[in-house]
Amino acid sequence: MGDTLLSLKGLTKAYPGVVANDDVSFDIRPGEIHALLGENGAGKSTLVKMIYGLVKPDQGQMTLKGAPYTPAEPRAARAAGVAMVFQHFSLFDALTVAENVALGMENPPKPRDLARQIRDVSEAYGLPLEPGRVVGTLSAGERQRVEIIRCLLQNPRLLIMDEPTSVLTPQEVDILFQTLRQLRAEGTSILYISHKLEEIRALCDTATILRLGKKVATCTPADTTARELAEMMVGASFNTPEPKPRDKGAVLLQVEGLSLAAPGNFGTPLRDISFQVHAGEILGIGGVAGNGQDELLAALSGERRSMAQSVWLAETAVGAMGPVKRRALGLLCAPEERLGHAAAPDLSLTENAFLTAAKRQDLTKRGLIRWGEARNFADKIIKAFDVRTPSAATAARALSGGNLQKFVIGREILQRPRVLVVNQPTWGVDAAAAAAIRQALLDLAASGAAIVVISQDLDELMEVSDRFGALNEGRLSVIHPVETLTLDQIGLMMGGAHDMEVAHAHA
Numbered sequence: 001m002g003d004t005l006l007s008l009k010g011l012t013k014a015y016p017g018v019v020a021n022d023d024v025s026f027d028i029r030p031g032e033i034h035a036l037l038g039e040n041g042a043g044k045s046t047l048v049k050m051i052y053g054l055v056k057p058d059q060g061q062m063t064l065k066g067a068p069y070t071p072a073e074p075r076a077a078r079a080a081g082v083a084m085v086f087q088h089f090s091l092f093d094a095l096t097v098a099e100n101v102a103l104g105m106e107n108p109p110k111p112r113d114l115a116r117q118i119r120d121v122s123e124a125y126g127l128p129l130e131p132g133r134v135v136g137t138l139s140a141g142e143r144q145r146v147e148i149i150r151c152l153l154q155n156p157r158l159l160i161m162d163e164p165t166s167v168l169t170p171q172e173v174d175i176l177f178q179t180l181r182q183l184r185a186e187g188t189s190i191l192y193i194s195h196k197l198e199e200i201r202a203l204c205d206t207a208t209i210l211r212l213g214k215k216v217a218t219c220t221p222a223d224t225t226a227r228e229l230a231e232m233m234v235g236a237s238f239n240t241p242e243p244k245p246r247d248k249g250a251v252l253l254q255v256e257g258l259s260l261a262a263p264g265n266f267g268t269p270l271r272d273i274s275f276q277v278h279a280g281e282i283l284g285i286g287g288v289a290g291n292g293q294d295e296l297l298a299a300l301s302g303e304r305r306s307m308a309q310s311v312w313l314a315e316t317a318v319g320a321m322g323p324v325k326r327r328a329l330g331l332l333c334a335p336e337e338r339l340g341h342a343a344a345p346d347l348s349l350t351e352n353a354f355l356t357a358a359k360r361q362d363l364t365k366r367g368l369i370r371w372g373e374a375r376n377f378a379d380k381i382i383k384a385f386d387v388r389t390p391s392a393a394t395a396a397r398a399l400s401g402g403n404l405q406k407f408v409i410g411r412e413i414l415q416r417p418r419v420l421v422v423n424q425p426t427w428g429v430d431a432a433a434a435a436a437i438r439q440a441l442l443d444l445a446a447s448g449a450a451i452v453v454i455s456q457d458l459d460e461l462m463e464v465s466d467r468f469g470a471l472n473e474g475r476l477s478v479i480h481p482v483e484t485l486t487l488d489q490i491g492l493m494m495g496g497a498h499d500m501e502v503a504h505a506h507a
């Protein structure tokens with residue numbers, strides 16, 4: 001027992017139409033970083049939700065330090081020493097760091113004591129964070145630190161992290177990894193969900209791989225290649241994307257001196273942004289999250305309007321048009337936030353297909369919805385993009401994150417856009433599916449569309465883009481052809497945002 005912290009035996013959990021976890025057993029040792037790997041929908045989130053008391057297993061047992069462990073709710077899990085940092089942060093923008101931390105605690109200490117504790121933990125673990133800062137002004141990496149510090153204040157024995165690096169810059173990833181290694185050295189165990197295989201190879205001591213709800217292997221990631229890991233996950237080999245020869249055509253998207261005030265208190269203003277994208281071309285836009293990415297997408301989609309002459313679709317000034325008109329003309333967008341923004345959680349996939357495709361796919365007749373056609377279109381997306389779901393009647397919220405992402409991107413690509421703008425197109429998507437989405441973007445460009453890919457994944461941008469620019473505090477850098485750029489130059493283009501140097505100095 002001495003070398004096992006948490007033992008899982010025969011855990012099983014079924015949902016209508018799918019067994020999310022099927023007889024899963026493995027052990028987590030004290031002071032190990034244990035990766036949980038699997039393609040989208042393999043059952044990773046379901047498994048950690050059982051460990052954190054959010055979901056009750058249908059069958060199976062858990063023991064923590066040899067004693068039966070049956071958390072009925074997250075509070076019970078936390079009391080037993082299990083903490084979790086979620087992929088989507090649950091923080092209040094208008095409150096300070098310390099106030100947010102206090103809200104998540106069972107018995108928060110006095111404000112002055114709490115501020116001191118936050119400072120102590122942040123110094124001890126190299127996670128720079130000022131307790132009095134308002135959360136709305138923080139970068140994604142800093143928000144994540146709030147969640148981590150909230151967990152660490154409870155001295156957890158097991159810390160669960162769900163895709164922690166997907167919102168971080170390379171520098172922030174380094175800081176996080178130093179913290180996690182320090183926790184490991186102190187004997188804390190970490191259960192680490194990620195799709196980034198090289199990161200897992202660098203950080204994790206052990207990896208458990210799930211496929212279709214079953215455990216297929218436990219291995220040592222440093223002794224396994226990323227390709228081998230990926231192939232264990234999918235149970236087959238897969239292709240890396242290949243660009244087809246493309247001809248650069250006429251300018252299809254032109255943005256001219258686009259400036260917009262910040263939406264609300266915490267957004268970023270867009271400052272005098274200008275660029276062009278030709279038919280057959282992919283423009284990659286990088287940058288640290290929170291530097292105007294969401295605002296740029298909203299200004300291009302028509303969710304926020306600007307001066308008519310600020311945005312051009314071919315020969316038409318569309319800046320003052322709303323989303324419906326822009327869509328009708330062939331300018332389509334897929335935002336980053338898939339649940340709630342890109343898709344309505346409680347609506348079925350058929351209804352979600354209808355929401356953005358009604359016009360271009362001709363899904364209405366005399367004011368009535370052509371349900372048969374909408375369903376056919378949803379089925380087509382599910383098939384073409386390998387969306388794992390029982391049927392098109394399933395509600396969007398019941399899909400795993402990666403599968404919903406595939407649906408959202410597929411829905412726009414299959415509408416044959418003239419211009420497509422996507423934000424974080426492979427966020428939370430497994431390696432094989434990410435390769436398929438990137439290939440679909442390359443194919444769409446080869447067919448003559450102009451594409452803007454906004455992403456924080458630099459490898460992704462280098463793989464698909466012809467030219468690259470970076471957003472920094474709402475300004476777009478000079479745009480360069482990708483083949484002329486070095487990583488250092490890219491770092492400089494992204495530069496200066498959100499106190500990264502400060503974070504570095506403290507780490």
Ligand SMILES: Nc1ncnc2c1ncn2[C@@H]1O[C@H](COP(=O)(O)OP(=O)(O)OP(=O)(O)O)[C@@H](O)[C@H]1O
Pocket residue numbers: 015016018019020038039040041042043044045046047388389397398399400401402403428430
């Ligand atoms: N609340 C739910 N209702 C119905 N089905 C669900 C629910 N939650 C998960 N599922 C299904 O269970 C399966 C496993 O999902 P889970 O979210 O655990 O996968 P995952 O490995 O975390 O995927 P991803 O990498 O995409 O986040 C999927 O088929 C999913 O559709």
